[in-house]
Amino acid sequence: MYDELLEDIAQENGLREVNTYTKLAAGLGGILLCLLSTSFAAPLFIAVALSLALLTIARIDAKTYLKIFVGPAIFALFSVIVIILISGGGEIFWRWQPLPWLSLSITRVSINEGLFVFSRFLGGMSSLVFIALTTPMTDLFAVMRRARFPAEVLDLAMIIYRTIFLIMSHLVLVYRAQVMRLGYRSIRESVHSYATLCGAVFIASWESGEDLVRAMEARCYDGKFAALGEGGPVRLRPALAVFSFLVISAGIVVATRHISFM
């Protein structure tokens, strides 16, 4: 887990005061255009544009931004290699049939397919991270409430949100104590320490839930949570910038629909 949740960064980024709907339009629009694209160009453009916006306008630390991508990128890379090996078509560069039902090959079409999937991952992840790093969850709750999400689900989401931070501090304390007592010295001890850690966290979270019930009852809880409003009003400059970004991206999606890498 990261030392710092993306949520912490979202609370302090340079786009914090921009209207939530404007930021969501950029992020969700980016995801949708990546999925609609049939070539690698548009997702790559979206990845570059949103990354630049995050690094320059939102003032996100470049090291942190790269760190967010490392884990998912490793998984994506492995999966893309599998896609390249199992897909076929076009000129064959290498082929191996280890089993009668399994043929692995690297072909022109499979390389194009693999690179296309990887670029779509980069575009999609940049769009997702753009939302995550610029929009705090409390703003999203307000949007969800306006979108008429079931009240029970939203209340549950808000409690989970609150509990995550409560548990986190408890967990860090117990984990550090375990590490200091060499609790993760061997696999056997690691499993035991990890189980103790999870059990302690479960009980602690349960007790915090009971405390919450008591606190809410004392404040006349009637089954409905109050939610804060969502960000600032829609302003012309950011709205125009997002509109331009989406129009240019859509233009690239259409213009490059027949273009492939090789």
Add this chain to the structure above:
Amino acid sequence: MHIMEGFLPLHWAVIWWILAIPCLIFGIIQLKKILASDREALPLLGVTGGFIFILSSLKLPSVTGSCSHPTGTGLSAVCFGPWITSVICAIVLLFQSLFLAHGGLSVLGANIVSMGIVGPLAGWGIYRALRDTGVNMYFTVFLACAIADLCTYIVTSLELALAYPAEVGGFLSSFALFMGIFAITQIPLAIVEGIVLALVFKYIVQLRPEILIRLNVFPDEKIRAAGSDA
């Protein structure tokens, strides 16, 4: 590991959403029923969601030397049933994509089906089948959690194989390949997750058995007997 943003083509992302939504609606109906009868359940369900979030964000020591994370849904399915777990899981997956960049929004439907619906359903099925038999309580929890974890990854492989069938052998060949890759880390990981969550369960039985009695996870006598034995 969840499927990442942008990894599934649009039509597959939509299909998995279509499959996930009815289950979520059923889960929400159940959630509303529970909350109507017991208002105190909301914070307790909330902390379970927080627990799943934390658990599935923690690195787990794996015997292969690699690190991955447990799903944590098996324990929730045992405690609250599979449908409520699907709603909790959907929220947790949304938070994980926005807090940790694990998973994504377009692929949320696919991740809900694997981690929030099929995994918990399989774990709950095992638990229900063994609950009232003479099988050891901790072994039942171990099996339910391990199977829930394994099924999650089988469905993830299925989702990837359907989206990217092999040129030779089609879907089946691709499924076998994705499964083979996952199996290297996931089979030992599922076993370790089962052991860890069974130990967590034992820890709760020893320290706060009333939680499990209230949730009616196992018959009272069984829990009390296990608590006094420890």
